[in-house]
Amino acid sequence: MHFRVLGKSGIAVSELCLGTMTFGKATNEADATTMIHRFLDAGGNFLDTADVYAGGRSEEIAGQAIRDRRSDVILATKVRFATGDNINHAGLSRKHILDGVEASLRRLKTDYIDLYQVHTWDHITPIDETLRTLDDLVTSGKIRYIGCSNFLAYQLMKSLSHSDFNRYTRFISIQQQYSLVSRQMDSELLPLCVEENVGVIPWAPIGGGFLTGKYVRGEKPLHGRLSVDAGESSWQRRGTERNFRILDEVISVAEDIGKTPVQVALNWLIHQQGITSPIFGASTLEQYDENMGAVGWRLTDEQWHRLDAVSALEYDYPNRFIDKFKRRI
Template sequence: MVDTDMEYTRLGDTGLEVSRLCLGCMNFGSDAPWMIDDREQSEAVIERAIEHGINFFDTANVYSRGESEEILGDALDGRRDEHVIATKVHGRMANRPNGQGLSRRHVLEQADASLDRLGTDYIDLYQIHRWDDETPITETLSALDTLVDHGKVRYVGASTMSGWQFTKALYEADVNNFERFVSMQAEYNLVDRHEEANVLPVCRDQNVGVVPWSPLAGGFLTGKYERGEDPTEGRAADDEHTRNRFTEDNWAVLDEVRALADEKETTPVGISLAWLLAKDVVDAPIVGPRTVEHLDEQVAALSVSLSDDEIERLEAPKTPVWSREIGDV
């Protein structure tokens, strides 16, 4: 057993207890070169997470076209009720009409498919992966409400959208007495702070839990990349979104992260995650380790504390700005 003092919190204003770190399962699969593509190694990471006290796992139907859900379901077989499983719906799962989106048909169909792959009777947190411009939000909310009524879903959440869209969804849920979104997955880290000018104020005002994705900016905040060097390994070697973070403002942030890590005798990972964990709007950052060693380093961030002056120092190089183009990734 790993000796870890895991911390827990409530998700948003619900009574659901989740670990302060959520294990992201997008790496578990074979769709991209940066994924693990090794079931045994993936299960080892899940096992180490459980040893650390992590009880919150996030996946999606589109992650390697269901492979991630299958790996997670197999790993949790026999102890499913001890853990909180979150998955998502929206992306294309079939090359035909009604093969993607948030229509009632697709949402209900994909919920059943995810349940089968996960090997479970219920999903703790079912999230819409993106906004669907082609489907009325009331249709989507009605479908999610049906899933809760039938006991297939416990809570519903959302991910990556404009603040006005999320506000509209919360309003429509309230006036129609549909299940309300209790959480928001938002891209949020020290170099991607655009959501501070978009959806995070809505979450704070409405007591919606925030579960940040890409808390280490696709590996940029680990310090693995250097100015002026073309990445030949890691996610940036194959992912344009990660390479687009190689800006002078972001390098300036990383300079402060590295310097503060040296001063506090920790790592850039520890500093970057500690900054997120210090935000009162944040419930549980989604970490996506490829190895148990990476996970151990990420969990160690729970013991790192930052003063107000240190937080201000880390944030100084950038001013949060949001646009639809920034948020729609």
């Protein structure tokens, strides 16, 4: 397992991050604990959860599993979504953040959180209120670093500028959907992250399961995440002809080198410029083992570029216009 520095910080995280969204729901506590221990034993040190995963149960399981190894772990969680029926039990207000961090600390059985992330933008709360509150929490020692998730490029830049101007702590990372079948970050957000040295922690790195290779053109699955008609990993979004062309190339590369499509898709992402640590999730120990097979080797340049070419976004305006007039020094 290799390590990368997380954004503009001094902490190093493993090249894969273990996501815990299924823990306490699709994955029972015993299997979840085994996954965490196997991950740490294999050299991984980066765990991601959220206060809303399995109604808080994910945090409880993760916290219990790492109690004896807390200092070895970079522990990340999130705040923003509704944790109760009260109107103030959601958002990024000072009240909800302060209530949320205390509740997460209790569930995680720890006195500090390494990376505290806002789960998405809040159009109601002024960004100054959110960032000032997070800065206070860093000063208090309850959180060490802050990150964001599911932001537009202007929202990230606005936040960074606001932090710099007011001398607040700034976001060191962003957690965003990114994979071979979801490369919207490429147009603006990923170049911004590279420019501002913001670590990128992709979620859904295998396209919500689409890149496993178990789906067939024109045959909507009857079960699982892709069987639904709404959401980021719906069949309507994933089961397109473009995505199947990408999947065909992933399968071809996988067959050439004796790896699974999942391992190939993850390996491509690990070595994409600007990417720090993809978050992989697993409902079963078998899925965990397959995901972990993505490290310890590397696609050839030719294989990597084959995948990059078939999945690249259309080279559209204003990028092609800007590039045409780049200064050459």
